[in-house]
Amino acid sequence: xxxxxxxxxxxxxxxxxxxxxxxxxxxxxxEAWPGDGPxxxxxxxxSAGVDRLLPELADxxxxxxxxxxxxxxxxxAEYVAGLVLAMAKDFRGTWELQRQRRWxxxxxxxxxxxxxxxxxxxxxxxxIGRTLMALGVNVDLVGRTAxxxxxxxxxxxxxxxxxGPDGLLGTADWVVCVAPLTEESxxxxxxxxxxxxxxxxxxxxxxxxxxxxxxxxxxxxxxxxIKGAALDVFAQEPLTTDSGLxxxxxxxxxxxxxxxxxxxxxxxxxxxxxxxxxxEAGEPLLNVVDKHLGYVPTKPASHPEVS
Amino acid sequence: xxxxxxxxxxxxxxxxxxxxxxxxxxxxxxEAWPGDGPxxxxxxxxSAGVDRLLPELADxxxxxxxxxxxxxxxxxAEYVAGLVLAMAKDFRGTWELQRQRRWxxxxxxxxxxxxxxxxxxxxxxxxIGRTLMALGVNVDLVGRTAxxxxxxxxxxxxxxxxxGPDGLLGTADWVVCVAPLTEESxxxxxxxxxxxxxxxxxxxxxxxxxxxxxxxxxxxxxxxxIKGAALDVFAQEPLTTDSGLxxxxxxxxxxxxxxxxxxxxxxxxxxxxxxxxxxEAGEPLLNVVDKHLGYVPTKPASHPEVS
Numbered sequence: 051x052x053x054x055x056x057x058x059x060x061x062x063x064x065x066x067x068x069x070x071x072x073x074x075x076x077x078x079x080x081e082a083w084p085g086d087g088p089x090x091x092x093x094x095x096x097s098a099g100v101d102r103l104l105p106e107l108a109d110x111x112x113x114x115x116x117x118x119x120x121x122x123x124x125x126x127a128e129y130v131a132g133l134v135l136a137m138a139k140d141f142r143g144t145w146e147l148q149r150q151r152r153w154x155x156x157x158x159x160x161x162x163x164x165x166x167x168x169x170x171x172x173x174x175x176x177x178i179g180r181t182l183m184a185l186g187v188n189v190d191l192v193g194r195t196a197x198x199x200x201x202x203x204x205x206x207x208x209x210x211x212x213x214g215p216d217g218l219l220g221t222a223d224w225v226v227c228v229a230p231l232t233e234e235s236x237x238x239x240x241x242x243x244x245x246x247x248x249x250x251x252x253x254x255x256x257x258x259x260x261x262x263x264x265x266x267x268x269x270x271x272x273x274x275x276i277k278g279a280a281l282d283v284f285a286q287e288p289l290t291t292d293s294g295l296x297x298x299x300x301x302x303x304x305x306x307x308x309x310x311x312x313x314x315x316x317x318x319x320x321x322x323x324x325x326x327x328x329x330e331a332g333e334p335l336l337n338v339v340d341k342h343l344g345y346v347p348t349k350p351a352s353h354p355e356v357s
Numbered sequence: 358x359x360x361x362x363x364x365x366x367x368x369x370x371x372x373x374x375x376x377x378x379x380x381x382x383x384x385x386x387x388e389a390w391p392g393d394g395p396x397x398x399x400x401x402x403x404s405a406g407v408d409r410l411l412p413e414l415a416d417x418x419x420x421x422x423x424x425x426x427x428x429x430x431x432x433x434a435e436y437v438a439g440l441v442l443a444m445a446k447d448f449r450g451t452w453e454l455q456r457q458r459r460w461x462x463x464x465x466x467x468x469x470x471x472x473x474x475x476x477x478x479x480x481x482x483x484x485i486g487r488t489l490m491a492l493g494v495n496v497d498l499v500g501r502t503a504x505x506x507x508x509x510x511x512x513x514x515x516x517x518x519x520x521g522p523d524g525l526l527g528t529a530d531w532v533v534c535v536a537p538l539t540e541e542s543x544x545x546x547x548x549x550x551x552x553x554x555x556x557x558x559x560x561x562x563x564x565x566x567x568x569x570x571x572x573x574x575x576x577x578x579x580x581x582x583i584k585g586a587a588l589d590v591f592a593q594e595p596l597t598t599d600s601g602l603x604x605x606x607x608x609x610x611x612x613x614x615x616x617x618x619x620x621x622x623x624x625x626x627x628x629x630x631x632x633x634x635x636x637e638a639g640e641p642l643l644n645v646v647d648k649h650l651g652y653v654p655t656k657p658a659s660h661p662e663v664s
Binding site: 128 | 431432435436438439440442443445446448451452454455458459460461462463464465466467468469488491492493594595596598600603604609610611612613614618619621
């Protein structure tokens with residue numbers, strides 16, 4: 051086993067059979083990837099998103115990509131449920147008043163009976179939807195393609211059903227983005243999307259910063275087109291001290307931590323080691339990414355698995 | 358119908374058949390209550406707690422007290438679930454860092470699999486327990502007396518089982534107080550109770566301020582005997598600007614608002630009017646308080662109902 055950093059990676063890639071991208075927030079792999087030469091046959095990223103590997107690793111060659119599908123489901127679902135409750139109950143307002151030593155009773159909102167649209171129908175989106183439903187929220191789940199008969203959500207809606215005068219965006223009290231970042235989903239939350247939402251709606255992004263046109267979100271908040279938003283991910287991370295996003299009224303900012311609960315790195319390492327055992331035993335790998343879709347499909351991928 | 362304020366109440370009480378205590382945070386009724394003279398036959402408080410009416414209204418005479426049982430169940434359950442998630446995910450820390458424009462990733466805690474002890478087995482306590490269970494929390498419900506075979510919680514524990522070396526207080530990540538305020542429960546969360554809790558535990562009070570010995574809680578927080586606490590109720594309300602509770606490290610303060618969601622006053626008025634229809638029709642009233650227990654028992658009260 052060889053450890054590589056961002057500088058040495060390019061020179062070591064051609065000798066590697068397997069690459070574990072432990073620093074999954076780095077773009078080093080995509081930048082170092084050999085166009086034609088020898089390359090690892092298997093690349094594992096201990097993250098849910100694989101957007102930092104694609105499209106460079108998506109050519110026709112036989113490199114398999116696996117991800118951390120599953121590890122982040124419940125942590126992120128709890129985080130989003132917490133944000134929904136915190137926004138409904140205005141906890142930030144309460145704690146700001148506490149800081150000012152001011153007692154100011156306000157009425158807050160019920161979460162039960164409200165409506166959420168969760169954009170992203172993978173295991174994290176499903177866990178978010180399930181958790182919100184447990185709190186009495188009516189949930190519409192949105193995936194790439196529509197399908198009926200989902201055992202938990204009934205109909206899963208297609209992305210196209212978000213827009214239009216009768217679109218789902220106009221029905222939601224909570225719009226949650228947890229989609230994989232692909233060419234189709236990049237920038238999907240822009241001025242036209244925020245214009246479709248209700249003035250009482252809140253937007254939550256735990257997907258990727260590039261799903262959101264940040265200037266459009268800021269504009270929507272400043273003009274009260276929507277009531278509030280929470281971003282855990284950003285186009286540029288970390289946010290710099292002089293970023294304008296820190297103090298937009300109604301915007302909650304957190305440092306890309308929604309899925310990171312105590313023990314998460316151990317969980318991620320165990321998940322890789324389990325897959326590595328399969329690799330050495332010649333068994334099919336788990337969580338193989340469909341490199342053309344850009345995520346692990348819920349149904350088995352159509353491409354051949356490594357054996 | 359006659360409207361009375363704190364000054365005119367005493368002179369109007371003896372002519373009244375029915376008293377609606379709309380300002381349920383006032384002690385005026387207890388102070389104005391006639392010792393022996395004519396008095397209302399029915400007093401309704403649009404609150405869950407009746408501690409501002411007792412013990413003065415609990416003598417042997419036939420005045421019936423009813424309360425707002427039911428209206429606050431789901432709002433307070435959501436509020437407590439929100440606090441649990443917010444504390445597990447350290448939202449206050451995140452928003453304080455946001456105010457300082459600082460990006461600092463931290464690991465947070467899972468709520469699923471943690472343990473809560475909910476002290477108070479009335480409808481609000483049950484709603485809190487149910488909501489926490491929906492988030493994957495293991496819940497022990499504590500009431501005045503132990504009973505087995507509860508359809509939702511299995512065993513309901515007696516208050517006595519909180520203490521002792523193997524007591525429930527030592528098992529909990531979250532200790533939630535939502536008990537009625539009675540002579541038995543007054544001051545039950547004191548230094549000895551906080552000493553039983555785990556250093557990682559959080560304490561939440563949505564019951565009454567008098568359940569807590571506030572100086573002992575502050576001491577437990579300052580000495581890191583427990584990790585954090587959230588108080589929505591206080592011995593003296595509102596908190597004055599110079600109260601020491603505003604800036605205790607690890608203490609979240611909110612202004613007695615956990616149950617007050619938009620429309621709550623309408624809900625409370627409707628609940629009273631529904632009972633008033635029953636009164637006028639000579640039907641039994643709903644939500645009759647057992648004046649000796651100090652709350653509406655889940656099983657029918659043993660005293661005769663008004664007809």
